[in-house]
Amino acid sequence: MTQIDLSTREARWRHFGSVDPIKGTKPTEKENMPDLQSSKKDFLFEIEHVGIKNLIYPVRIDDFQTVGNFEFSTSLNQDEKGINMSRIIESVEKHYDNGVNLDFESLKALLNTLQSVMFQNTASVDVDAKWFFNRYSPITKQKAVGHADVRYILSVNNSKVTRKSLGIKVPVTTLCPCSKEISEYSAHNQRGIITVLIDLDTEITLPSDYKDIVLDGMEANASSMLYPILKRTDEKAVTERAYENPRFVEDLIRLVAADLVELDWIKGFEIECRNEESIHQHDAFARLKYNK
Incomplete structure (x- = not known):
């Protein structure tokens, strides 16, 4: 059997089938790349909600940091092919401070940012999280952390809140x-x-x-x-x-x-x-x- 030098990572990659990248013909600079999502023509229907689900992100509820499972969406006009979904994460990051504050005022500010960067009239969020709080036993008053599941649903149209719901x-x-x-x-x-x-x-x-x-x-x-x-x-x-x-x-x-x-x-x-x-x-x- 021929002795093969597998002492480097690159050599091992090749041994397992990796090949050099091909020389492509399509542009590599963003300004030269086509933006299909921004295409403008009649796409038959307006869409009420388009966005992302199962976005797991740190959130803060009162004194505790926990984890939220988010659904974000905006509307989409009939003459637009799609939305730029990376802007949703960018909008979340603008409101991130060791977690996203999970309350209606903070979520409304986030949705307003989303409306602005997406150039859409409506935006919505639906998020579930574990709500932690201090709980004391009834007689000895022993303190420990209790919890419940909490859900926030918020929708805005322009500057008006159209839905505001709380689940527990x-x-x-x-x-x-x-x-x-x-x-x-x-x-x-x-x-x-x-x-x-x-x-x-x-x-x-x-x-x-x-x-x-x-x-x-x-x-x-x-x-x-x-x-x-x-x-x-x-x-x-x-x-x-x-x-x-x-x-x-x-x-x-x-x-x-x-x-x-x-x-x-x-x-x-x-x-x-x-x-x-x-x-x-x-x-x-x-x-x-x-x-x-």
Whole structure:
């Protein structure tokens, strides 16, 4: 067998099939390259949303840095072939400061930048992230970091906000009223998942703690909220509170809705409560939609 010198990276590359680049005939300078996306003619339809999905980027929510999964889009006029999608990332970078601030004012400023660089009238963002916050156990007040899933949806047309929505998803404890009623002792309980998607009034200024208000309406109406740390006295309090506040999914969804209806900065909402049943192989759920 012929001895081959594979002592360099380049030699090993060639050994595995790499070849020299060909001498091309197309331009290599940007100013000489054709820009197909900027082509102008009748392309039959205007497009409402065109952009990127699953953009993973660092974000900041209150005191914590976390990760957001973004969808960005703009409109596209009928006489334009496409958008320059790299400008979306460039717009995000202009608003990056150790993370993108995840609040409606910051997202609106980002969308305004996107409108400007894209020369489009409308722009939208839909982002999911993990919201972290400090949570204290009920009796011993042990501090630890709790979390919920949060979602921001925002759309603008020129300078006007056309959609402003907040989503929150959080696990809770639910204790079965029927089990408590028919059993001599004990009652089965399980983890419930509450999901809300709220349409906010674009004309009303939100309170600074709007996320906390919505989260309280979700957790306080459950049999019990969940805690990162529970000492023995905490566990007794949580268990007994759940027993004192049994909830069907039907009960829970109505109680959460009753709290949300009272908030004047909310125009409407969708709620789903789902129980991961502890004595069944299936889940139980209830879903409700309400518009004022």
